[in-house]
Amino acid sequence: MRDLPQSRRMREIAQESALFGRRSFQEHANQATRSLVGMVLDYFSHTEYRPNPYQVEKDRFVFFGLIRCREWMVIPAGIIIQFCYGSVYAWSIFNAPINSSLEPNPSRGGAEITFYIALGVLGFTGAIFGPWIESSHPRKSGTIGMLVFYSGHLTTALALFVQRMSLLYFGYGFVAGFGLGIGYVSTIEAVSKWWPKARGAAAGCAVMGFGGGSLAFSYINKLLLQHTNLPATFFILGSVNFVVMMFCLQFIAPPPPGHNLDGIPMVNGKDRVRLRGEDCEAEDGKQTTNIHSLAASLPAVKMPLAEALRSRDFWLLYIAFMSNIVFCLVVLSNLPSMISRLFGTESKAAKEPPIPAYIAVSIEGGFNMFGRVMVGLLSDNIGRKATFLILLLSQIIILIFLPITVNNGSFWGFLVLVWIATICYGGGFGMIPAFLSDMFGINNMSSCHGIILTGWSIASICGGLAFTSSVNAHIKHGGKPYDTRIYFINFMWMLILVIIGFICCLFVRSSIRDRLFPALPGQIMRMRIFGRVFRVLWTFDSARRDESECASASPTENSRVCLRLGKSNRHLHFEYLDKEEEQIEWEEYLMLRAVQNRLLQEPNN
Template sequence: MRDLPQSRRMREIAQESALFGRRSFQDHANHAARSVIGMVLDYFSHTEYRPSPFQVEKDRYVFFGLIRCREWMVIPAGIIIQFCYGSVYAWSIFNAPINHLLEPDSDKGGAEITFYIALGVLGFTGALFGPWIESSHPRKSGIIGILVFYSGHLTTALALFVRLFSLLYFGYGFVAGFGLGVGYVSTIEAVSKWWPKARGAAAGCAVMGFGGGALAYSYINKLLVQHTSLPTAFLILGSANFVIMLLCLQFIAPPPPGHNLDGIPMVSAKDHARLCGEETMIEEAKQHTTNIHSLAASLPAVKMPLAEALKSRDFWLLYIAFMSNIVFCLVVLSNLPSMISRLFGRESSSPRDTPIPAYVAVSIEGGFNMFGRVMVGLISDNIGRKATLLILLLTQIIALICIPITVNDGSFWWFLVLIWIATICYGGGFGMIPAFLSDMFGINNMSSCHGIILTGWSIASICGGLTFTSSINAHIKHGGKPYDTHIYFVNFMWMLALVILGFICCLFVRSSIRDRLFPSLPGQIMRMRVFGRVFRVLWTYDSSHSGDGSCAPSGNSKTNRCCLRLSKSCRHLHFEYLGKEEEQAAWEEYLMLRAVQSRLMQDQSN
């Protein structure tokens, strides 16, 4: 009996030990989770390349230290590197031969999925490695991209030799896609940083090579398929690309420190202003100046952390708009030969030869893709990124409405013309988006933001491409004919809906620091910039309007206002389309209040 208390005590000790053990394990797990999160946050916080003085001096010379670096050199080097990476766009030439080699029933397809996987991996690789690319030397990230891309070609050759679809997906889809992601982002980032005053044109020139890859490699791939075996074709293609890209990479170097503005400038150069952070002191405020232009001139540029950029609703609205701009042509790029054959050619309801072969149409499409990247980037430097993207989306909406009509009428040439026009918009989106992101979030965040926004490319490639291919294959499996047009019309309609959604999202993107920080009024519901002027909707209690829905101009003749009475109370729905002078006055008042706030905060801290 005397042993009972001791036994009870032993059980209590055992229970306490077990509880302590569980708590210790839980605390250890929580600590490990916090450490992992901290490492991730730290990784995405360092997005700036900081070379040593020795490295800066070394980067003054390129091509193994033999040639003095000039800013124009990066353009042709970047174009050629992107040209080799752009060989992925001519993948559709390999679809039929690979299907015949690996799949007895070639109508089921399977090779097309490789293209979707490669572009899917490209986007997510760019997102994951964006901060590392931004903070590393461009030749370091470039050589890794080239080596992995070459490894993907070697693995693809092996997959075709042993006739395994799974190894094909891994080799060209995952391995080559990984190399594409690293190489694509690092090359564009290096070229764009050399041309801060014409970033849209510079980025457009760089990605022009990527679009041009489809133009040349359509012929190259066709010749390789005709004169060699498929494994040998990928060995030749990968080896040639490896040598060419490795040589061109030697001309890539980062610009010297101070070449780019450290932050985001104000959109209006007329203000001579730079917006400061909350802790920055303004010398004119110290002197109690009342000159807004003198005051604004002392404000530094805005430095936006990457985390703040990624949390911004403007980034995700732009993400949707970008993805919507590319989904249609992304699907067409990998399916154009089969679409031409089934809708107008040998596999159509009335078999016949098309006016031009399918591979020629693919090559011409690559030319429009290449042309759009440069042209749209240059246009965006002059009329603005947002206005340019809206034009691209609107053009695609019109094209998607008209394409089913051309298919139904059997108008081969009008079908191709609309496809090529849409391809200009597709390539233009890629040419403009790096400069768009740089303008919105700063040059030091460009690679990281660009990598993340390229996941929209991945989603559009995987989801859009697989949806299109699966719907066609399911239609054929259930007794439908490959040339039935209604299954294509269904696909065109969901793509049209997505492009319209992208157009709406783009309308609400605040593409500049000024738009994002423009002061809101009490009761404001929404604000957006339309044709260069601010349009906003807000609730007011102004009783000066009759409430019958009529419009009346304000005292400022350049500002249009309209009030709509929605109830018997004095509450009105108020619409404003601000004139340039009124917008400028409101913005200068905001800058002055911000300057005074900074002064007061520093006085309190002292």
């Protein structure tokens, strides 16, 4: 009985120790979580390559320091590197041989999934390693991407030699896809930074090589399969690509400091600054005014990566980009089987198609390559958003008419529509790096590009697997390979997705002016249509706008329409501003920002 209080005290001490241990463990866990989050935030905050003076001097020369670097050199080097990476687009040539070699029932398929895995890993690799690519020397990131891509080919050759489909998925799908993601983003980033005034055309030229890989490797792969076996084919492909890319990487270097504007300019140097009819000379003019000097003193907008990724404009563009590529991603990997089942030996008529499937795939690669350059160049002249809307609208029209051509058995009509859609598909890839650079700054391009490529991954995995699974399930349950109904169902959900992407693209504020343009009191919505601002806003009688004022407003003068709702004192206004009205409002906002900026810089008296 004497030991009872002591025993109770020991239990209390034990409970307090256990509670302290749990609290200590929880504190350590919270601290570790905060440290991890801090590391991630710090990693995604450094998106700028900052070389030391020695490295700047060293980058003036390329090819082992023997040749002085010129800006034109990076274009052919980037095209050839992307050409080697573009061999992934010709994967459909391997589907039938691999299925025959590794699958007991070749008609079940399985090799097609490798293509989807590779593109899926590509996008997520670009998203994760985007900040590292942006802050590293392009030759360093390009070399790592090349080595991993080569390792994927060697692993694929081993998988085919030992007859293991799972090792094939790992080798070409994960390993090669990992190297592909790093190499693809780093090459485009290096080329785009050298041409700030023609970034769309430069990026289009770089990714043109990626589309050209599909065109050339369709023949190369078929030729290698005719003269050797599958393992040797991938060993030869990987080795040749490794040597070619190693040579071309020696011509890749970053531009010198100051080559690109550090941020997004708020005032275009070619614009004339006006305020209520008062004109001022351009920045290079001899005469300046106080108003113009205020506008010219505005610094460029430097947007952190976190702010760019939180922007609704980024995610609207993400949806639009994914919608633009999903149809052709499905067709790229299934065009030979679609031709065979709808128009060839597996069709109801059971005849040879007018041209072999591999030739159709090669021609599609040519249109893919052409679209990347043409659309990138077009976006430099008419604007990124207008160009992207044209691409999406074209795909909407194509997906409406495609079921008609299939139902009528029009082989050439089907191919022509697919080839036009491929131009839109390649064009989206050609202009998206420049689009992101214009919207969020050149230093955020690689990170934003890597993240937006996850849309490529999602479209390839979800879209490709949905299409393949639905067709295979249809055949498994007794359907015929040439039944058009299952294809019409797939075309329908693709059409809905592209329409959603078109609507999202309409609401993308593609320029810094659109994102900073001041909102009026009572504004409900604002968007740019055909280069002019359209907005909807509420006004009240207290604003001294009655029905007579609304009715007397001339559409040619200020493009305003007023709608009174019942007997309320609220009016719904629809305004479609002309260029002069928009410029006046924008310049008033610039003046306010410039004055605020100057007041903050002045010392307190």
